[in-house]
Amino acid sequence: MNTQASELRSAFFALVGRPNSGKSTLLNAILEEELSIVTSVPQTTRRNLRGVYNAPGLQIVFVDTPGLHRGAHALNDVMYAQAARSIADGSIDVVCYVVDLSRAFGEEEDAVAGLVAGAGTQVIIVFNKADACPTPEARRAEFAARYPAFSDRPAITVSALDASAARAAFLSVAEPLAGPGPRYFPQEDLTDADMRFLAAELIRKRIIEATREEVPHAVCVEIISYKEQEDLHRIDAAIHVETTGQKGIVIGKQGSLIRRIQNQAQRDIARLAGARARLKCHVRVTPKWRDNRRFLREMGIERPG
Numbered sequence: 001m002n003t004q005a006s007e008l009r010s011a012f013f014a015l016v017g018r019p020n021s022g023k024s025t026l027l028n029a030i031l032e033e034e035l036s037i038v039t040s041v042p043q044t045t046r047r048n049l050r051g052v053y054n055a056p057g058l059q060i061v062f063v064d065t066p067g068l069h070r071g072a073h074a075l076n077d078v079m080y081a082q083a084a085r086s087i088a089d090g091s092i093d094v095v096c097y098v099v100d101l102s103r104a105f106g107e108e109e110d111a112v113a114g115l116v117a118g119a120g121t122q123v124i125i126v127f128n129k130a131d132a133c134p135t136p137e138a139r140r141a142e143f144a145a146r147y148p149a150f151s152d153r154p155a156i157t158v159s160a161l162d163a164s165a166a167r168a169a170f171l172s173v174a175e176p177l178a179g180p181g182p183r184y185f186p187q188e189d190l191t192d193a194d195m196r197f198l199a200a201e202l203i204r205k206r207i208i209e210a211t212r213e214e215v216p217h218a219v220c221v222e223i224i225s226y227k228e229q230e231d232l233h234r235i236d237a238a239i240h241v242e243t244t245g246q247k248g249i250v251i252g253k254q255g256s257l258i259r260r261i262q263n264q265a266q267r268d269i270a271r272l273a274g275a276r277a278r279l280k281c282h283v284r285v286t287p288k289w290r291d292n293r294r295f296l297r298e299m300g301i302e303r304p305g
């Protein structure tokens with residue numbers, strides 16, 4: 001459909017909430033693509049990631065953010081600051097506050113609610129994981145009583161795992177909130193993130209899935225080199241962990257785990273790139289990287305602005 005520039009509507013939406021509430025799952029459901037990595041481990045998303053939704057006459061730029069959580073490391077501070085900044089820096093028109101109905105509300109939810117209430121933007125409340133809550137209506141009533149600031153805000157109850165239903169419910173509330181505005185990104189672009197970042201995320205996702213307890217949080221993936229030769233993408237990646245014990249876990253018995261991670265991530269990258277991929281991973285011990293601000297900047301986790 002041809003649309004006059006004057007008829008275009010657009011908006012920036014941020015997806016915010018506690019870790020593990022389903023922000024990235026919801027983003028992927030809306031975009032109908034596996035753009036942002038999803039795992040069962042809280043604090044999977046570490047950096048703000050933009051994903052672009054296009055419809056005739058409409059563009060919504062979503063910003064998926066790290067779950068708002070106070071942790072012990074500089075990494076946690078950096079992640080928190082990024083998500084909080086996305087709410088407060090004036091670049092966002094609508095905050096989608098993703099609330100996990102399957103978990104009780106506590107101090108962490110209070111902090112998120114406080115930030116969102118003070119955002120000065122439009123707000124949509126997305127009550128997620130309805131399927132995992134025996135009494136979603138009662139939980140919603142509890143939320144309303146605890147956080148009266150949102151009583152007149154649009155709200156939907158969804159299960160982001162049921163992607164097409166969640167997408168439809170979300171878009172019916174979200175689309176009318178976009179005002180007149182330009183297309184910020186070319187219509188064919190799903191994101192402005194590059195293949196280096198997306199490849200590192202796909203590798204990290206496979207490591208998180210293959211390990212447990214502290215290991216997923218202690219892993220950082222660095223792309224050492226990414227070369228595209230015709231239809232072959234050659235990627236060299238360093239997997240940073242904090243201790244030799246963690247290194248042993250990621251490598252596995254006679255290298256069995258790292259080989260599996262490498263093979264799985266190689267397939268994921270090839271699918272995303274639409275090309276063949278050759279991935280080589282090396283595990284390195286970088287003690288206390290989560291408290292090393294320079295390392296966090298070098299890895300692009302902490303970003304200026």
Ligand SMILES: Nc1nc2c(ncn2[C@@H]2O[C@H](COP(=O)(O)OP(=O)(O)OP(=O)(O)O)[C@@H](O)[C@H]2O)c(=O)[nH]1
Pocket residue numbers: 017018019020021022023024025026037038039040041042043044045046065066067068128129130131132158159160161162
């Ligand atoms: N049962 C159920 N699980 C869900 C739903 N939405 C997401 N999940 C699961 O919840 C977990 C976390 O989902 P994510 O999308 O990674 O959550 P997130 O809010 O992005 O988490 P962080 O990036 O860590 O802040 C994953 O295991 C998802 O499959 C839902 O509606 N119902």
Ligand SMILES: [Mg+2]
Pocket residue numbers: 023024025036037044045064065066067
């Ligand atoms: Mg996430």
